[in-house]
Amino acid sequence: MKSTIAKVGVGFLLGATLVGGIATAATNSSPSLKACVDNRTQALYLSKDGTCSKARTLVDLSAGGLDAKSIAAAVTPSVVSIQVSTSTGSGNGSGSIYKTSATSSYIITNNHVVESAATSGKITVELLNGDLIDAKIVGRDANYDLAVIQVQRGNLPVITIGDSSKVSVGDPVVAIGSPLGLASTVTSGIVSALNRPVTTGSVGAESYVDAIQTDAAINPGNSGGALLDAQGRIIGVNSAIATLSSGGTAGSIGLGFSIPINEAKRVIDEIIATGKSTRPVLGVNLDATYTGVGAKILKLVPGEGAEKAGIPAGSVIRSIDGVKTNDQVSAIVRIRSYAPGAVVTVLVDLPTGGQKSFKVTLGSTPSS
Template sequence: MRKSTINLALAFVLGASVAGGIAVAEINNIGGVKACVDNKTKVLFLSADGKCAKGRSPLELTTNAFDVKNLAATITPSVVSIAAETSTGGGTGSGWVYNSSASSSYIITNNHVIDAVASTSGTITVEFSNGDQADAKIIGRDKAYDIAVLQINKGNLAALNVGDSTKLVVGEPVMAIGSPLGLASTVTTGIISALNRPVSAGTVGQESFVNAIQTDAAINPGNSGGALINAQGQIIGVNSAIATLSSGGTSGSIGLGFAIPITEAKRVIDEIITSPTNTSTRPLLGVYFDSTYEGIGARILRLTPGEGAEVAGIPVGAVIKSIGGQRVTDQVSAVVRIRSYAPGATISVTVDLPNGGGTKTFTVKLGKAPSNG
């Protein structure tokens, strides 16, 4: 059976304090090569006059737009180390300031960083680049998207500017900031290596599913929950996982890091913060997949009555081949594609019909279900 999805173990190590200063970033964009990006495939096309055909967006390729020195100095004060301690151990990682009032601030991290405390009891400590510390409490979390929202009683902090991960292009430069191996305020750089990578992580029944940004910026244990930053100084991803060649414990970076797209994460974060119950939701296609299917795609075992797939007329036994124009190779990639959308979104689902009935594309409106917090 052909597989293109990735199942990864997520690891994290206690962060330590490293003092750092703050500088003001100024990005100077001096004209460069003009190009167009296909809105669907993300393929890059050069454009002599800067004009783009229908379905393509303009992009200016500059040579000096990524000011690593000043961006790093500006952003590192907004990225924190997180230690989650329990009576039997704990987990650690990174986080970042989402927003801040005069008296308190929301900190975002991965759910797996604080899962031990949330599941039992313990303490969570947030440490800033200047060594200041603050106790944090869990506001809400979503295991399926591997997102957790914390709050600290410390205000007037600089929050990161949130970018738009739907506009990312393979090859553009990025910066990862976090606390790998306990080394706080560590900055690494690279490019976006790929988009829409279906990644699953965690134990059976407790998996998170990510339509991930792949980057070759060095990400190591402890970077979990940290920030992936673009050339404009905006957060465009939450660093969450690394691929490893080791069969045992956790190895270091091999240039295969994965981040949760910020546009996907932001919906979950905002729902957790604004919901009266501090919970989030997930989109619902209304299908159960056949876990024994070994072909390419995801075969539907049964439908949920009244939900989107049944309403649209997708039959039991159909094999999903693509969702929203993105290829589906197996059950995991199908789940990842579905969860990359917001509840209520209208999407295209292309299937091979059962009994040799050919290929058909259906328009489906996704439903809504509580996510697993």
């Protein structure tokens, strides 16, 4: 059966594409459960005898344990349910309390949860105690599928920020959100893969995510909710799920995708500070008709990083900082995982033959 990617806010389900193969995910952690991580693809495979081939690394899924009950008790008050109503319909999603003062609080969620109310409509936040509070949009970024909303209620419990760069395949995780409108739902699983290039949305309005893949059950309405590590720290913003296109299935099939919090935090902080955000640019236009392996540069943007670094037009990008780019989308996703001003190493196949690495300083452009 064919699988597709869908954003997971009820009333906002959109078709999309998963780029690259699907990792074989293990089931929830249990004592002495071991798995093998493919050193090249980062896919996860269960190990029946506790050993792996030379091309794979053994990981212990039970190491460290996961106290989902304690995590839920500590973190659930920091995760809210979001209801959106407009003249054309309604939907719901989730959010996490990111920052608070004596009088107001900022909540992070997905852009696709609140975008329908950007010009008109009503956004309501429901706290754990059942209180309903009107919210307003502070800013949105469709490129990263992130948004910040604000409520006039202070001293709310703020979620603890983790470090997504320290996440490994096989780590236990907990997802908290409001699937199908069922507030404060808690599910658990593991990290199935990292750096999974995922794009969601309609043509011309795509969101590109360098995603954390998890088998923790994520369903419609979980969008904007928290993916937590074993210490209850947010490591990702739940954004999309893979669904089986045949039969119309729209629920969890064990393939959920979250925006890494390190990537999200830069965008969120910019929105809170200015109401807007930026994204990095390599300074190239890619050839959408290219069907080979890699991302082919159609032309260079004058004055931007790629031109300054000396990359010739017609080159094919094969990797960025050692991470393979199999196609155009994976190249875009990889670049957008950095901050503007970052210096990256770009390996290309030269149009004249051979390969060469270039150090490129990423530029900056307003995001939307």
